[in-house]
Amino acid sequence: TQLLEQSPQFLSIQEGENLTVYCNSSSVFSSLQWYRQEPGEGPVLLVTVVTGGEVKKLKRLTFQFGDARKDSSLHITAAQPGDTGLYLCAGGGNQGGKLIFGQGTELSVKP
């Protein structure tokens, strides 16, 4: 069974602070995706990483895929209240169509 462990589960910070969310597994994934979900809506894709060691940037968000393709991190620089939401990592590609999610990180950024 493939498992993805996300940490921390909850994060409450002040506007302007930096933060990192981790996503770890004992399994190797062909790809790792990060989603953001707002209350009452479905998750929305932020990024997909597919190559070990890959780093992708999306404005103030930096995503990294571990060299062994078993872990990933999401770093947010100078967080803003608009970053508040549930962040989910998801691993896939090993079995076509099967995408497994971590438990999620609930981020609250206070003004």
Place this chain on the structure above:
Amino acid sequence: NAGVTQTPKFQVLKTGQSMTLQCAQDMNHEYMSWYRQDPGMGLRLIHYSVGAGITDQGEVPNGYNVSRSTTEDFPLRLLSAAPSQTSVYFCASSSATGAGGYTFGSGTRLTVV
């Protein structure tokens, strides 16, 4: 462009009742999946399909059936509802290449009393 459409948005069932959650996508995606979301547990995969006529079990398939007779539709059937199936259900679709990730519907909030 509607994307992934789920109906109904809300449903209350009595224990033992059966029902079907509908999911349709208009993006010609090969892959479709059903997830349930419970507090603190992220999204758990119930069933998934890689194409019409092909389905497979996910992490938590017990109590649910699916079929995929067309590319567009992927209904989820609850055979005999139980309070443990109270949850928010999401349908999602993706191209076989994975480009663009999964597109999710807006969810169905199900309560079983």
